[in-house]
Amino acid sequence: MKTLYFRIVVTFILIAMVSSVLALFLSNWYYQAKLRDQNEEQIWKITTEIRTLYEEMPDVEPATYFTHIANMGFQLYVVDEQMKGTFYGTPYKHTVFDPAHIRQVLAGGTYRGMLQERHLLMVIGYFEDSLRNSIGVPVQVQGKTYALFVRPNLEQQIGAVRVLMAFLLGITFVFSIVLIVIFSQFIVKPVKRLREATKRIVGGSYDMAMDVSRQDEIGELARDFTYMAQSLKQLDEMRQEFVGNVSHEIQSPLTSIQGFAQSILDQGTSEEEKERYLHIILDESKRLSSLSKQLLTLASLDKESHVIKRTVYRLDEQIRQILIHTEWQWSEKDIEIELDLPETDISADHQLLHQVWLNLITNSIKYARHGDVLHIEIKPSESAVTIVVRDTGIGISEAELPHIFTRFYKADRARNRASSGTGLGLSIVQKIIELHSGTVHVQSELGVGTTFTVRLPRL
Numbered sequence: 081m082k083t084l085y086f087r088i089v090v091t092f093i094l095i096a097m098v099s100s101v102l103a104l105f106l107s108n109w110y111y112q113a114k115l116r117d118q119n120e121e122q123i124w125k126i127t128t129e130i131r132t133l134y135e136e137m138p139d140v141e142p143a144t145y146f147t148h149i150a151n152m153g154f155q156l157y158v159v160d161e162q163m164k165g166t167f168y169g170t171p172y173k174h175t176v177f178d179p180a181h182i183r184q185v186l187a188g189g190t191y192r193g194m195l196q197e198r199h200l201l202m203v204i205g206y207f208e209d210s211l212r213n214s215i216g217v218p219v220q221v222q223g224k225t226y227a228l229f230v231r232p233n234l235e236q237q238i239g240a241v242r243v244l245m246a247f248l249l250g251i252t253f254v255f256s257i258v259l260i261v262i263f264s265q266f267i268v269k270p271v272k273r274l275r276e277a278t279k280r281i282v283g284g285s286y287d288m289a290m291d292v293s294r295q296d297e298i299g300e301l302a303r304d305f306t307y308m309a310q311s312l313k314q315l316d317e318m319r320q321e322f323v324g325n326v327s328h329e330i331q332s333p334l335t336s337i338q339g340f341a342q343s344i345l346d347q348g349t350s351e352e353e354k355e356r357y358l359h360i361i362l363d364e365s366k367r368l369s370s371l372s373k374q375l376l377t378l379a380s381l382d383k384e385s386h387v388i389k390r391t392v393y394r395l396d397e398q399i400r401q402i403l404i405h406t407e408w409q410w411s412e413k414d415i416e417i418e419l420d421l422p423e424t425d426i427s428a429d430h431q432l433l434h435q436v437w438l439n440l441i442t443n444s445i446k447y448a449r450h451g452d453v454l455h456i457e458i459k460p461s462e463s464a465v466t467i468v469v470r471d472t473g474i475g476i477s478e479a480e481l482p483h484i485f486t487r488f489y490k491a492d493r494a495r496n497r498a499s500s501g502t503g504l505g506l507s508i509v510q511k512i513i514e515l516h517s518g519t520v521h522v523q524s525e526l527g528v529g530t531t532f533t534v535r536l537p538r539l
Contacts, residue, residue, distance in 0.1 A: 088267060092260040096253065120192060120215075126154075127215040127230040135220055142221050143168075150233075157211060157229040158221075161186060170233050174210035181216065185227035191216030209234070270298045274305055286313035330371065333364035375504070377435070381511045388429045388515055395465065396421035396458055398430070402437050403456075409445045410454065420457040426465055428536065432512045437467075439505040440532050444471035447530075464518075464538055470531040476524040484522065485510045 134145055143166075146156050150169025157172070159165040159182050181191045193212045214231035280286075286309045340357040343349055349357065399421060403410075410417065426433075444454050452472045459466040476484060485506050513520045517537055524530040 088264045089261055092264065093257055096256055123215050123230065123232060124192065127217055130230060131217050131219045131228060153233050155231045155233045159227040161225060172209055172211045177211045182227050185216040185218050186225055188218055270302065274301065277305065277309070281309060281312060330368065333368050336364045337361050377508055381508065381515065390427050391430055392425055392427045393430050395424045395426040398434060399437050399456060402434070402441055406441060406445065409442065413445065413448055413450050415445060415448050416453045418453060418455040422458060422460065424458050424460045424465060426536065428516055436509050436512050436534070439509050440469045443505065444469060444473060448473040465536050467534045468531060470529065472529040475526040475528050475530055477526045481522065481524055
C-alpha cells in the first residue's frame, strides 16, 4: 500500500523534476528571444576585430598571431584556398562541417553558425563545442584569401564557473530530495496521529490528546477532530443513559404488573384487593402505553427527514379546545383559569403544536395546588407569536431548572411514579418548537410558580 508519506515524497520529487524541465525550456526561450542575437553580435565583433587587427599588421607571422589570439580564450580554424585547414588553440570536439560553408567564406561571404544552426534546445547549442557553431569571415594573409572561423573557448573562459554551477545545481537537487524526505515526516505525523485517534474512537475510547495549538489547516483539523470526539463521547453517554432510562421506565411498571397479577393468580386475595390490583395493573399498562407513544414521537421528531405539515389555523381556538378537553383536571383542583387570547392566525403543524400546548397545560395542572391560578396569554407581533403559560404551582428549584428539557429527567422525584410521568414531555415540547424554528424558555421559583414562554416566528 502506498502511504501518504510515500505519495508526498514522490510528489515533491516529481515537482522538482518537472520544475527543472520547465525552467530549462523557459531558459531556452529567454536565450532565443533575448540573448542569442546579442551573444552572436558580440562574437561577430570580436571576429572582425581579429581580422582587422591582423590585416593592419601584415608582417606578423600568421601562425604566431593566431596562436596568441587563441591563447586569449578563443578557438580558431584557418582554411586556405586549397581547403587545407589549421586549428589554433583547443581543437573543436566536433569538426564535421559542410565544405560549402568554407568555399562561401573564401569567396568573400560570411558564416554565422550561431544563427544558422538549429537545435532542439538552442541554449544547449550555445555550449556545443562544434565547428558549425562558429563565426566565419574571409581574411587576407600575405596576399592570399583564407577562411577564418572563430568561437569563444568556453571551457577556458568559464569552464570553472560551469563546473561550479553544475555542482551547485546538483547539490541543491540532492539536498532538496533529502530535506523533502525528512520534513515530509512532519507533515504526515499529525495525520498519523489522527488515524490512530480514529482507531481509538472506533474502539470506543474518546479521550485523546491532539495538538490543537497549531495555527494552520492541520491545527484546525485537530481542533475539529477533538470537538468531534467530545461530541461522540457525549452522544455515546447520552445513548447509554437513554437505554438505561428506557429500561428502567419499562422494567418498573412491568414488575408491578407481574407482581399484582401473580397475587391475583395465587387466589389468596379478597375481591376488594383484586379490584385494587387490577386498577393498578390498568394504570401501569396505560403508563407503558404512554411511554411507548412518546418514544415513538421522539424517534419520529429526531429524524432529519421529518416534515413539518404547515397549515394556517387559529392558535387561540386550539388552546381553548385543549382547555375544554382538560376541564375535568383543572376543575377538580379548583384551578382558576386566566386567558388573554386575541384572535391569532399561525402557519404551523396543527397536530404537533397540539402536543406542545397539551404538555405545558397538563404539566401546570399536575403540579398546581388546590386553588392555584393558570394564566395563558398570546402576544402576536408582525414577526413572531409569543405564547406564555404561567402557573402559581409548586415551582422548580434553581438547581433542577437547567435539566428539565433533558430526556427522562424528573424534577419532582419525591412524587410517586404514577403521577410523575415519563420525563419525556418537555423534551418533546422543545423538539417540536425547534422544528418550527422557535424557542422555548422557562422561569421558575420554588413555591411561587413556573412560566413557560414559547416564541414562534411568523412565516
